[in-house]
Amino acid sequence: MIRELGPNDIVYLLEAARWTVALAVIAMVAGGVLGLVVAVLRIVSFKPANWIAIGYINIVQGTPLLGQLFIFFFGLPLFGIQVGAWEAAALALSINASAFFGEIWRGSLQSVSPRQWEAGAALGLSYWQRLTSVILPQAVRISIAPTVGYLMQLVKDTSLTALIGFIELTRASQILSAATFKPLQVYGLAAIAYFVICFSLSRLSEQLEKRTHAAR
Amino acid sequence: MPLVEITDIHKSFGKVEVLKNVSLTVEKGEIVAVIGRSGSGKSTLLRCINGLERVQSGRIVVDGMEVTSPATNINALRERVGMVFQSYNLFPHLTVERNVTLALKKVRRMNSEAARDVARAMVAKVGLADKLGAYPDELSGGQQQRVAIARSLAMQPTMMLFDEITSALDPELVGEVLKVLEQLAREGMTMMLVTHEMNFAKNVADRVVFMHQGNVHEDGPARDTLIEPRTPELRSFLSAVLH
Amino acid sequence: MNYNFRFNALLPYTEEIIRGIGVTLQLTCLTMAIALVIGLFVALARMSGNRALRGVARVYVEGIRNTPLLVQLFIVFFGLPSVGIRLDAYLAAIIGLSINVGAYASEILRAGIQSIRPSQIEAGRALGMTAGQTFRSVVLFPAIKAIYPALASQFVLLLLATSVVSSLGVGELFHQAVFIDSRTYRSFEAYTLITVTYLVLTLAVRALFSLVYWLVFVRRPRA
Ligand SMILES: Nc1ncnc2c1ncn2[C@@H]1O[C@H](COP(=O)(O)OP(=O)(O)O)[C@@H](O)[C@H]1O
Ligand SMILES: [Mg+2]
Numbered sequence: 001m002i003r004e005l006g007p008n009d010i011v012y013l014l015e016a017a018r019w020t021v022a023l024a025v026i027a028m029v030a031g032g033v034l035g036l037v038v039a040v041l042r043i044v045s046f047k048p049a050n051w052i053a054i055g056y057i058n059i060v061q062g063t064p065l066l067g068q069l070f071i072f073f074f075g076l077p078l079f080g081i082q083v084g085a086w087e088a089a090a091l092a093l094s095i096n097a098s099a100f101f102g103e104i105w106r107g108s109l110q111s112v113s114p115r116q117w118e119a120g121a122a123l124g125l126s127y128w129q130r131l132t133s134v135i136l137p138q139a140v141r142i143s144i145a146p147t148v149g150y151l152m153q154l155v156k157d158t159s160l161t162a163l164i165g166f167i168e169l170t171r172a173s174q175i176l177s178a179a180t181f182k183p184l185q186v187y188g189l190a191a192i193a194y195f196v197i198c199f200s201l202s203r204l205s206e207q208l209e210k211r212t213h214a215a216r
Numbered sequence: 217m218p219l220v221e222i223t224d225i226h227k228s229f230g231k232v233e234v235l236k237n238v239s240l241t242v243e244k245g246e247i248v249a250v251i252g253r254s255g256s257g258k259s260t261l262l263r264c265i266n267g268l269e270r271v272q273s274g275r276i277v278v279d280g281m282e283v284t285s286p287a288t289n290i291n292a293l294r295e296r297v298g299m300v301f302q303s304y305n306l307f308p309h310l311t312v313e314r315n316v317t318l319a320l321k322k323v324r325r326m327n328s329e330a331a332r333d334v335a336r337a338m339v340a341k342v343g344l345a346d347k348l349g350a351y352p353d354e355l356s357g358g359q360q361q362r363v364a365i366a367r368s369l370a371m372q373p374t375m376m377l378f379d380e381i382t383s384a385l386d387p388e389l390v391g392e393v394l395k396v397l398e399q400l401a402r403e404g405m406t407m408m409l410v411t412h413e414m415n416f417a418k419n420v421a422d423r424v425v426f427m428h429q430g431n432v433h434e435d436g437p438a439r440d441t442l443i444e445p446r447t448p449e450l451r452s453f454l455s456a457v458l459h
Numbered sequence: 460m461n462y463n464f465r466f467n468a469l470l471p472y473t474e475e476i477i478r479g480i481g482v483t484l485q486l487t488c489l490t491m492a493i494a495l496v497i498g499l500f501v502a503l504a505r506m507s508g509n510r511a512l513r514g515v516a517r518v519y520v521e522g523i524r525n526t527p528l529l530v531q532l533f534i535v536f537f538g539l540p541s542v543g544i545r546l547d548a549y550l551a552a553i554i555g556l557s558i559n560v561g562a563y564a565s566e567i568l569r570a571g572i573q574s575i576r577p578s579q580i581e582a583g584r585a586l587g588m589t590a591g592q593t594f595r596s597v598v599l600f601p602a603i604k605a606i607y608p609a610l611a612s613q614f615v616l617l618l619l620a621t622s623v624v625s626s627l628g629v630g631e632l633f634h635q636a637v638f639i640d641s642r643t644y645r646s647f648e649a650y651t652l653i654t655v656t657y658l659v660l661t662l663a664v665r666a667l668f669s670l671v672y673w674l675v676f677v678r679r680p681r682a
Pocket of ligand 1: 229232234252253254255256257258259260261
């Protein structure tokens with residue numbers, strides 16, 4: 001049953017793109033919260049906590065996301081947790097994101113010059129006041145570009161969930177391509193949709209950065 | 217009672233002995249220039265006085281507070297001892313005004329209005345009234361350093377520590393910063409300043425302390441000590457900086 | 460939980476796994492080599508005086524960096540045949556991966572080229588070095604040292620990313636998990652084993668890169 005690409009097909013792709021965005025947003029929020037924990041474990045002066053965080057980051061960043069997706073998809077049911085592709089995808093991406101956010105934020109925090117801590121101390125600010133009023137605002141500024149950069153990666157990574165059968169933009173394109181026999185046009189449209197999402201993110205990052213002042 | 221009383225302090229970084237049995241007193245209103253070769257321990261000495269570095273042994277008492285005692289609230293001490301660094305260390309994410317008001321609001325618990333009034337006065341005092349809304353990256357090095365001084369002065373410290381605050385500046389910007397220091401001197405502020413500006417030390421400081429290999433090697437009235445050094449080490453140091 | 464994990468059910472497939480590792484490493488190295496060549500030309504194009512050339516290079520880099528590898532691979536493998544270009548899976552994988560990594564490599568190389576300062580070249584010449592010596596010790600060596608860490612992480616990212624071409628049916632490491640799964644129905648064990656294998660590979664590759672860095676740049680620094 002071969003047919004032409006019509007407006008309905010584009011609507012179908014756009015509807016699937018909503019799941020791409022939803023997945024990225026969930027991984028961003030859950031991964032962000034978990035990533036904060038990872039960053040803190042990584043910098044507190046307690047060696048075992050550092051080791052746990054480093055091990056976690058190395059395992060996540062040293063294995064393919066595709067493998068993580070399949071492990072959650074097939075593994076969780078073995079532990080009595082029934083999951084579909086959606087849950088497995090959200091979980092795997094969140095864990096993936098937490099490792100990357102953890103590293104990005106640790107790096108941002110530690111790249112604020114120790115002299116800024118000292119300048120705060122010399123004014124009589126307490127440790128907590130130095131952290132919240134002097135260090136964190138600068139660390140946030142430094143982290144904008146790499147954080148948004150990773151968000152773009154996250155949006156692109158959601159495409160891999162197509163391979164465990166979750167119907168987002170890429171899986172929808174596969175289905176549509178099979179139905180219409182127009183793979184070049186269909187995947188081209190999908191690419192444009194991803195481009196629009198990711199490119200807007202990078203623009204957003206530039207805007208945010210322009211509005212803040214940083215050390216020279 | 218002297219404002220600063222340092223007795224037999226010893227400071228090492230790992231195996232490196234940086235301060236060996238240093239003793240020193242500074243009277244209220246005194247201006248002490250600390251000079252010496254790079255690596256002789258000048259910065260470390262200043263940083264010990266406001267507790268940025270911890271000593272291994274000995275006693276430091278500032279304005280009646282024992283810096284070296286673990287019971288002392290070090291943040292309260294630092295409110296009274298202002299410090300300005302070679303690299304300005306302004307907060308880059310805050311305007312000039314907010315650089316100055318931050319500690320007033322957080323530490324002194326002043327309301328925004330009162331803090332702003334203090335900031336206005338202090339920034340005007342260093343000649344930058346028109347730069348209140350500027351960010352540090354919009355200022356020259358000399359202007360940044362003057363803001364750093366204003367930020368410290370706003371806390372109304374009992375004394376000020378200056379660590380080579382003109383060393384990072386282009387030569388033509390040094391004067392404007394030294395002028396601020398001269399004004400502070402006229403107002404009677406107690407100051408310890410590490411400096412390589414020998415003329416400034418000669419003309420403005422009351423006393424000169426010459427650090428050599430972690431010791432106070434010479435300590436005396438500024439003019440006499442700089443014109444007629446007693447030790448060969450100070451003589452060779454002076455001839456090296458002056459030529 | 461009453462599932463019996465049986466990792467030893469995978470033992471008979473050792474040979475497949477080793478073959479998969481071979482294909483994955485081959486794909487990774489080949490792609491990296493091609494991508495570096497693409498990246499160098501694109502980096503030069505992006506810095507050229509010709510506006511059109513710069514524009515084309517920029518569109519390429521932005522186009523690749525803002526779309527997923529999987530979709531790029533689908534376009535090459537499933538899309539191109541409709542305009543008469545039919546590639547087998549392995550070739551499509553190499554082409555798709557190279558085009559993808561070429562964009563990232565061009566950014567790394569561009570940073571490396573821009574890290575070279577003309578004053579260093581003058582200093583080298585002033586010390587009496589020949590043009591060739593100057594180029595090697597003042598230009599090439601520091602530039603490579605500067606971009607080495609970024610290239611090393613790009614290599615590891617690529618090694619992991621090659622797993623995606625299993626979806627085209629290329630018999631690399633991840634595809635062996637799909638294969639073993641289909642034979643043993645031990646999905647969890649198969650994917651876990653293969654994923655851990657990737658971890659071992661990336662740890663080994665990282666160690667190798669660190670060793671090379673130490674040997675070349677730390678032990679006898681020339682610049
Ligand atoms: N945080 C530190 N860790 C290790 N060594 C230090 C540290 N700070 C200073 N030193 C060493 O202490 C010595 C004195 O340093 P410093 O007080 O900065 O000298 P000065 O200010 O007179 O140049 C130097 O040898 C320096 O290398
Ligand atoms: Mg010093």
